[in-house]
Amino acid sequence: MKGVPIQSFSRAIAALKAINRNRSMTMMEISRAANVPYPTAHRIVQTLLYEGLIEQEPARKRYRPTLLVQSLSSGYQQDGVLVEAARAPIVDLTRKVGWPVSIAIRVGKNMMLCDSTHANTSLTFAQYYPGFTLPLLDSASGKLSMAYADDDERAQILKWMRADQDIDPNYLAAAELALNAEGIRARGYAVQGRNYFNHTPGKTSSIAVPIFKQGRFEAAMTLVFFASALKLENALESYLPEMLATARTIGEALDKAVAEPVAA
Template sequence: MEKGVPIRSITRSIAALKAINRHGSLSMMEIAKASEVPYPTACRIVQTLLYEGLIEQEPARKRYRATAMVQTLATGFQHDDELVRLARPHIVGLTKRVGWPVSIAIRVGREMMLRDSTHSNSSLTFERYYPGFTLPILDSASGKVSMAYAPDDEREMILRFMRVSQEIDLNYLATAEVSLDVERIRAEGYAVQGRNHFNLTPGKTSSISVPIFRNGHFEAAMTMVFFVAAMRLSQALELYLDDLRATAAAISHDLSNPMPMGNA
C-alpha cells in the first residue's frame, strides 16, 4: 500500500463525489476539474454514481447534485454527536462575545471536516459553512493542531501516505512539513493560518485554532476565523487567544464529564 494509491479508480470516484457534495451542483466539466481527472474519466464516474443513486441530474440542466442516498454512507458515523451537542452552546457564546465565527473540526483521513460552526450566527463572515465541509490538513489551522496532537506514529503514517499520493506536489509537501512545528504548537497550545487558501473565499481570512480534549486525548480542533483586512494575526492572538483557550477548556471538561441527556 505504501507504494501508491491502492485502487486509483475508487480514489477518483470519491474525489468526484466529494466535489459534488461540497459545491452542491456541478457540470460534467466542473466535476472533472474539481476532482482533477480527465473528462472521459469524469463521465464514467458520473455514470457510475448515477447508477448507484448517489447523485442525480438536475431537471432541464446538465448539472449533477448529490441525493439523500449519500447520507447512508454516514449511518455508522455517530461518535461525534456528543461533541457537537456539548460544544454548540460554548461556540455560540464565544461568537456572541468576539463577533467572529467559530467552528469545530475533526480529522477524517488527510482532511479536516467541519462538524459545526457559527457562521450563520455572525455577520462577520463572507460565507456560511456547514457540517461536512473539508479543509486540507496541512493548509489549515485546525489541521496543524490535529497533526501536532496526533500520536507520532499516526502523524508519520498520514505524512507517508501523502508522500506517495500522486495528487500532492512533493515540493509543496516538503515545505508544509517544515512549517508544521509540532513542538511549538504543543507548547503554546494553538496553531494559526495566516491566509486560508482552501476555503470559499481564498486568501481573505486568517484563522486561529486550539485543541479540544476528551479525557486527556485530542478530540477536535476549535477555530476562529477573521478577515485579513480587519487586523493582523498578532493582534487577533492578543485579543482572542485567552478566550479561545478558555472555551476549548470548557468543552474539554464537558466531554470528559458528560451529564446524562435528561439532566443537561
Template sequence: MEKGVPIRAISRAIAALKAINRQGSLTMMEIARAAEVPYPTACRLVQTLVYEGLVEQEPDRKRYRPTAMVQSLAYGFQDDDRLVEIARPHIVSLTRRIGWPISIASRVGRNMMLRDSTHANTALTFERYYPGFTLPVLDSASGKLSMAYTPDEERETLLRWMKVSQEVDPEYLKAARAGLNVERIRSQGYAVQGRNHHNLTPGKTASIAVPIFLGEHFKAAMTVIFFASAMKPEAALDRYLDDLKGTAETISAELTQAAALNQR
C-alpha cells in the same frame, strides 16, 4: 505495492461521487473538472457509479445526479452531536465577549470539516460558514493543530498518502510538512494561520486554533477567525489566547464529564 498507498482509481471514484452529491446534478465535463480527471476517466468512473446504483442519468438530459442509494453509505455511522451541543453556548458567549467568530472543526481524512460556527452571530466576518465546509489540514490553523495532536504513525501515513496521491503539489507538501512543528504546537497549545487562503475570502482573514479534548484524546479544534488587516497574529494571541484556552478547557471538561455519565 508500498504499504499504506491509496488506490488512485478508488480515490478518483470517491472524488467524482462527492462532487455529484455536493452539486446535486453535473454534466460529464463538470464531473471531470471537479474530480480533476481526464474526460475519458470521468466517463468510466460515472459508468461504474451508475452500475452500482449510486448515480443515475437525468431523463432527457446529459446530466448525472445521486440516487437514494448514496444514503446507504452512511449506515452504521453515528455522528456525535454531543460536541456541538456542549460547545455551542460557550462559543456564542466567547463571540459576544471578543466580537470575532469562533468555529469548531474536526478532521475527516485530509480535510478539516466545520461542525459549528458563530459567523452568523457577529458582523465581524466577511462570510457565513455552515457545518460541512472543509479546509485543508496543512493550510489552516485547525488543520495544523489536528495534525500536531494526531498520533505520529497516523500522521505519517496521511502525509505519505498525500504525497503519492499527487493531488498536492510536491513542493508545497514539502514546505508545509517542514513548517509543521508538532512539538511546538503541542507545547504551546495552539496553532496559527497568518493568512487563510482556502476559504470564501482567500487571504483576508487569519486564525488561531486551540484544542478541545475528550479525556486525554484530541477531539476537535476551536478557532477564532479575524481580519488579517485588523491585527497581526501576535496581537491576537496577546488579546485572546487566554480566553480561547479557557473556553476550550471548559468545553473539554463538560464533554469528558458527559461521556463518563453516558457510560454508566
C-alpha cells in the same frame, strides 16, 4: 506498496464529495472538481449511478446525490455529540468577541467543519456550513490536528499525501518541514496567517486551539478574523485566553457525555 491509496478509488470519492457538497454538477464540473480527464469523470459518474449514490436530474445533464449517500454516515456518531457539546459555548464566544468560531475534525487528508457561528455574526465575508473542508497543512485547524496526532498516525497521513499525484511533492516537503508539531503542542495552539483555501482567499487569518476528550485530541476550535483588521499577535493576545477556556468547557461536556452512560 503497503499504505498507498488506490488512485481510482480516491478520485471517485473526490467526485462524490464534490457532487454532495455542490448539490448538483455537470460532467465538466465533476471532471474539474476531481481533477481528472473528462473520460475518467464519465466512468466515475457511470459507476456512481450504477451504485445508486447519484442520479441524473430530469431533463438536465446534471448529477445530484441520492438519499443513499446519507446512509453512508448512519454508523457515525462522533460529530453529533461534539456539535451538541460545542454549540452553546462557541455561540457564547462569538457573542463576546464578535468573530466567527468553527469546530472541525480530521477526515482523511482534510479538516471538515462540523459546526460554525458564521451565521451568528456580521464579521464574516462568507457563510460556512458543515461539510466544508480545508487542507491539513494549510489551515490552523489542520496543523493543530497533525501536531496532536500520534507519531505513527502523522507519518501515515503524510505517506498518503506523498502518494497523492495531485499534491506537489515540493510543496508537501516544505509544508511538512514548517509544521513544527512539537512547537504547536508546546504553545497549545496553531495559526494560519492567511487563509487561501476558503471562499475569500487571503482575506482572513485563523487561530485554532485543541478540544480534548478524556485527555486525547478530539477536534479543533478555530477563530477566524479579518487579516486587515488585526495582526496575528494582537489577536492572540486578545482572544487566546477566552478560546482556551471555551475549548476546556467543550472538553468537559464531552467527558461528561462519555461518563453518563456508564453511570446510568
